[in-house]
Amino acid sequence: MIDELQILRELLPGLPQNDSVVLGPGDDCAALEIPGGRLLLAAVDQVIGDVHFFADSTPPAAAGAKLMKRNLSDIAAMGGEPRWALLSLAVKGRPAAWIGEFCRGAAEAGQRYGVPVVGGDLAGLREQGIVGSLSILGEVPRGEIVRRSGARPGDTLWVTGCFGNSLASGTHLSFEPRLAEGRFLAANGYADAMLDVSDGLLLDAGRLAAASGVGLELDPDLVPRREGATLEGALSDGEDYELLFAVPGGREAKLVEHWPVTLAPIVRIGRVVAGSGEISDPAGETLTKGRKTGYEH
Amino acid sequence: MIDELQILRELLPGLPQNDSVVLGPGDDCAALEIPGGRLLLAAVDQVIGDVHFFADSTPPAAAGAKLMKRNLSDIAAMGGEPRWALLSLAVKGRPAAWIGEFCRGAAEAGQRYGVPVVGGDLAGLREQGIVGSLSILGEVPRGEIVRRSGARPGDTLWVTGCFGNSLASGTHLSFEPRLAEGRFLAANGYADAMLDVSDGLLLDAGRLAAASGVGLELDPDLVPRREGATLEGALSDGEDYELLFAVPGGREAKLVEHWPVTLAPIVRIGRVVAGSGEISDPAGETLTKGRKTGYEH
Numbered sequence: 231m232i233d234e235l236q237i238l239r240e241l242l243p244g245l246p247q248n249d250s251v252v253l254g255p256g257d258d259c260a261a262l263e264i265p266g267g268r269l270l271l272a273a274v275d276q277v278i279g280d281v282h283f284f285a286d287s288t289p290p291a292a293a294g295a296k297l298m299k300r301n302l303s304d305i306a307a308m309g310g311e312p313r314w315a316l317l318s319l320a321v322k323g324r325p326a327a328w329i330g331e332f333c334r335g336a337a338e339a340g341q342r343y344g345v346p347v348v349g350g351d352l353a354g355l356r357e358q359g360i361v362g363s364l365s366i367l368g369e370v371p372r373g374e375i376v377r378r379s380g381a382r383p384g385d386t387l388w389v390t391g392c393f394g395n396s397l398a399s400g401t402h403l404s405f406e407p408r409l410a411e412g413r414f415l416a417a418n419g420y421a422d423a424m425l426d427v428s429d430g431l432l433l434d435a436g437r438l439a440a441a442s443g444v445g446l447e448l449d450p451d452l453v454p455r456r457e458g459a460t461l462e463g464a465l466s467d468g469e470d471y472e473l474l475f476a477v478p479g480g481r482e483a484k485l486v487e488h489w490p491v492t493l494a495p496i497v498r499i500g501r502v503v504a505g506s507g508e509i510s511d512p513a514g515e516t517l518t519k520g521r522k523t524g525y526e527h
Numbered sequence: 528m529i530d531e532l533q534i535l536r537e538l539l540p541g542l543p544q545n546d547s548v549v550l551g552p553g554d555d556c557a558a559l560e561i562p563g564g565r566l567l568l569a570a571v572d573q574v575i576g577d578v579h580f581f582a583d584s585t586p587p588a589a590a591g592a593k594l595m596k597r598n599l600s601d602i603a604a605m606g607g608e609p610r611w612a613l614l615s616l617a618v619k620g621r622p623a624a625w626i627g628e629f630c631r632g633a634a635e636a637g638q639r640y641g642v643p644v645v646g647g648d649l650a651g652l653r654e655q656g657i658v659g660s661l662s663i664l665g666e667v668p669r670g671e672i673v674r675r676s677g678a679r680p681g682d683t684l685w686v687t688g689c690f691g692n693s694l695a696s697g698t699h700l701s702f703e704p705r706l707a708e709g710r711f712l713a714a715n716g717y718a719d720a721m722l723d724v725s726d727g728l729l730l731d732a733g734r735l736a737a738a739s740g741v742g743l744e745l746d747p748d749l750v751p752r753r754e755g756a757t758l759e760g761a762l763s764d765g766e767d768y769e770l771l772f773a774v775p776g777g778r779e780a781k782l783v784e785h786w787p788v789t790l791a792p793i794v795r796i797g798r799v800v801a802g803s804g805e806i807s808d809p810a811g812e813t814l815t816k817g818r819k820t821g822y823e824h
Binding site for chain 2: 239241245246248250251254262264265266268270273275276279280281317318320330333334337341344346348349350351352353354355356357358359361365367
């Protein structure tokens with residue numbers, strides 16, 4: 231199934247767009263023309279019972295909150311501000327109270343970031359299952375949007391927070407989207423490429439490298455590990471919801487100097503080099519060869 | 528399940544909103560503040576295998592197109608112009624070709640109305656099933672938005688197209704959203720309340736009446752029936768995707784005179800009277816009593 235989904239994910243970027251679409255499928259969000267000096271950001275993400283949460287043991291409010299926060303993380307990755315959300319839920323085999331808690335969890339997580347759920351749809355499934363889908367809308371000043379594709383050789387490579395062991399530690403539910411961090415980076419020109427790491431650091435780093443048409447030199451020893459995370463886990467566990475970003479060459483010192491102490495810590499883990507999507511360690515060994523790089527949900 | 532969903536649908540309009548939300552959950556679309564003289568419209572709707580289409584016999588492109596057109600119909604009901612769509616799909620038990628066709632069907636239906644699919648998410652389900660969710664974005668000039676709640680006693684009540692027998696006739700797949708019709712009505716001040724009839728004429732008419740705080744006098748004999756539709760079917764079958772609208776008192780003659788021949792036919796089926804959500808026939812008999820009024824999917 232995953233292989234098929236991978237093929238189909240490549241279908242979406244091929245769909246016809248028009249002039250109102252500044253950035254179509256393939257980045258964390260689409261960017262759309264609206265009047266004034268801002269772009270409208272839009273993305274959709276799902277949570278599936280027993281794929282993204284434990285249908286029988288995850289509190290429904292936490293599952294709903296995860297759905298909202300996954301999407302907020304996509305807005306963060308563009309340097310944007312989230313504005314509104316639309317929620318759909320298809321379910322069978324859960325009582326009304328469970329569904330109500332799921333919706334409330336999503337709504338309350340949004341409210342913490344000023345994002346109301348402005349519309350929704352609830353439907354019954356024929357077979358057991360839970361499918362939540364949330365579309366997020368946000369805004370970003372036109373000149374400040376940060377895409378995946380802007381990394382250039384000479385940039386340094388950074389991350390927020392820490393990596394690995396997200397599932398066992400409960401971080402996959404309790405994480406907070408890095409909205410303030412993404413906004414600070416975008417507003418001050420500290421990132422020329424960015425994405426949110428949700429499928430595994432190496433897998434997502436490879437996407438940034440491929441979109442930018444560069445290589446990455448990444449030092450595994452510099453990757454901050456969550457408590458209980460192995461080195462391999464930090465590189466590939468997924469569900470971290472941290473930001474990976476490229477800082478324009480020469481801007482590192484200013485970034486460190488100006489980084490607000492109230493925000494999540496940031497760490498340099500490598501640099502951007504010439505190439506076409508490869509990731510290697512400082513000794514020049516390919517990091518992705520013969521290794522699990524992540525997990526596509 | 529349907530009763531539970533009904534309860535939960537009432538949960539959505541209760542979710543907290545903010546000042547940027549001109550119109551929250553409960554109408555066909557939410558209306559959101561953006562710069563300039565227009566409002567952003569947003570709605571989400573789903574199609575579920577074996578609920579909204581036949582998982583084994585409906586061509587996947589037709590199922591995908593239905594998902595897009597259901598949402599376009601919600602934009603039409605606000606008098607808006609559709610702009611962009613986000614598509615998510617959760618599936619198990621269908622080959623990649625099926626999924627690809629579903630997505631292409633949605634994208635091509637959107638393209639006919641200038642609506643690109645700007646983002647998407649595809650995920651695997653644990654149990655057999657197909658859940659498509661689409662969020663639609665549109666725009667409407669601020670002064671032209673048509674809500675459900677604007678009907679006033681003295682208005683006349685109108686519909687586009689014809690009703691009933693949508694499933695057997697294949698109309699539930701082949702219908703075209705009434706975008707040009709909704710836009711014409713909104714742009715020229717011919718509708719002060721409108722919605723799209725998707726769950727059955729009486730059920731949806733009751734929603735318009737309740738939202739507006741009025742009663743409706745509806746003459747069943749005036750309701751245009753699709754070929755093969757019974758009177759009862761025209762009143763309650765659902766899946767018609769036609770517009771029901773209230774025309775301000777005194778505007779009927781102008782409406783008839785100006786209605787473009789290229790648009791779907793419109794017919795007056797009754798009038799708006801004082802009341803609080805009741806629907807009666809011209810003899811004063813309640814039309815909703817002891818009768819199926821529609822079907823909530």
